[in-house]
Amino acid sequence: MEETSVFLVCLTASSGVPLYCRSKGSSRQLTFSVIGSLNGVHMFANNQDVLLMSTRTENSRVVWRTFHDSINLIVMSCENTASDFSLNKLLENVFSAMVLVIGLDDLVNIKNVERLKKELRACYKLIDSFLTESEKMADLTQCVDCIIAHDVAILQECLDGFTQAAESEFGCLMAGGKVVAATEKWWRLASQDVMLLCWLVASLSPHSSRDYPVYLPQGSPTVPHRLLTFQLVPGVDVCVLCGPSPSLQKVESELVERFWKPVVDPLKSCLRVQLRSFPASVPLHHGIVGLLLVNRDLNKRLYSVQVHPMEEMERTELKFTLEQRRAALRSFCTLALSRYFNPDSVDGKNTPYEERFASGFSHHAHQCYTVSSSHKCYAVKTELHLLFLVFQPEVPTFSMQTIASKTLQQISLSVSLKSTTIGLAPARNC
Structure with a gap:
């Protein structure tokens, strides 16, 4: 296997049925016999009242995690920088991504395995981004990437007004996947929930608007909310977390232009700052x-x-x-x-x-x-x-x-x- 290969396997905890396999850095997937061996040694340890958490071989590291006695996640990494800490963070984020997209109930109470496999396909893009993303490190720190913009006070005022008009208290303005401004209630969400929501928006293909159902792994794992996103200028999105109302069409047709058209220039300036994350007026040592x-x-x-x-x-x-x-x-x-x-x-x-x-x-x-x-x-x-x-x-x-x-x-x-x-x-x- 290549030195950059990472393999992720998701199985049911009770029967060991594979739900999906994802990988990074390798054109080959793990064979069924390897998957069965990795899961079998974990099940054998459990039967002997031994908690098998991780192991190392000459060129790889394997970590096992069971979530809610229902889902087993196994990751095998050949990267020389991998550690138990980073791989456990990966498994936590992967399971939380599954909860974010399909909810906790379907993962804890598995009634139909084939149906669950189909539902989990909606998570693949988000899960793959955790495996392949190299420009972010929020997955390690569970913190949100932010931008220090020049006109953040003006943008914050627009965001607060826009969010309130959309019948919500949870709003966020993002540029290049990084947060420019957010409402007070948005920051009160659990840090992992905020990180996952921002990561989800950054992982999706650009679109003028979206109405995306999401569950909050920490705050609301069983009751879905609506995540509305609108592209204000290419690379800059505003997000609102809300309930059944208002409709996507109403917000897009009545509120987006009203609140954001007057501040197009400040929005574009965010893109100039997002690569550095802070203005050039903040001096740093040349080394x-x-x-x-x-x-x-x-x-x-x-x-x-x-x-x-x-x-x-x-x-x-x-x-x-x-x-x-x-x-x-x-x-x-x-x-x-x-x-x-x-x-x-x-x-x-x-x-x-x-x-x-x-x-x-x-x-x-x-x-x-x-x-x-x-x-x-x-x-x-x-x-x-x-x-x-x-x-x-x-x-x-x-x-x-x-x-x-x-x-x-x-x-x-x-x-x-x-x-x-x-x-x-x-x-x-x-």
């Missing part, structure tokens, strides 16, 4: 090539591998490509969250699959770094933030801590709490 900043209180984050203004990047030879930066940042984030930083679940509870720190160390790290020939990485954990940085290899290792501290302060001071969705507060000492 930084990738950044991930998480606000742990608000479950929001800034993410970019194009941290410098476009004109500056055009003058710089990209020895370390954008795709390489994304891979490096994701790999380092996975390493730090798996081994050094104590990961918290959505509700603040410790995850049961946390990888233990090296034997003999009982404390939790607050900073860590890695060094390679192509780049360097540094991470800082404070009471409020998680900051992950990717540096050019020429940056002195001893200076990374100072640069990270200044970067956190610069972004915190440059961003007003009242005028942005990310809600960054002044940095606190480690």
Whole structure:
């Protein structure tokens, strides 16, 4: 199997009937005998009152999870950056994606396997995006990607008025799959629900409008809501979560043009910012090539591998490509969250699959770094933030801590709490 191969198998827990198989990085699917062996060893362990969670071979890692004693999910990854932490997050997100699209009742009370297989086809695109997406890391942090836009106050006012006119309190404005503004009630939803809704909209093909039934895995797993989406300009969508009324046609014909036509220019400007995620007026050290900043209180984050203004990047030879930066940042984030930083679940509870720190160390790290020939990485954990940085290899290792501290302060001071969705507060000492 290829070194980038990932295989995902979904089966019924009671009978072991395969519901679907998805894969990444391989043209070959797992054979039925392999699937049967993977599920059989898990069932055998359960019969012996042993909980089989994960195992490793010479070139792969396998993780098993059972949800509600009804659905078994198995993932086998050949990626050398895979960890129990990242693969468990993947399985959690996959099951939540299934709940989001078809609801919890049909997954817990399986009455007709063939019918369930057909219903699950509607989840494939969302599930595949969790397997193949390389530009996002919300699946690891359970936080929402945000944009710091210039005219966010104006856009927030339009969004609040539009959402209220659509008989809802849950609205969100997105550019390039990242949140520009959202209503207060939208942010009160469980962080995983918000992440999944944004991920769903970003995974769907562009369309002028949609009326999409969704279940909220944390907030409403058995009662569906309507997710209305409207493309305001190419790449920018407004979303409303509502009940039986109003109709899609009424909102599209009466409200979209009324609220959003006057702010077309600010909407287009969001697209110019979304690649960097924050304005060029926020200066960063010239050696930084990738950044991930998480606000742990608000479950929001800034993410970019194009941290410098476009004109500056055009003058710089990209020895370390954008795709390489994304891979490096994701790999380092996975390493730090798996081994050094104590990961918290959505509700603040410790995850049961946390990888233990090296034997003999009982404390939790607050900073860590890695060094390679192509780049360097540094991470800082404070009471409020998680900051992950990717540096050019020429940056002195001893200076990374100072640069990270200044970067956190610069972004915190440059961003007003009242005028942005990310809600960054002044940095606190480690």
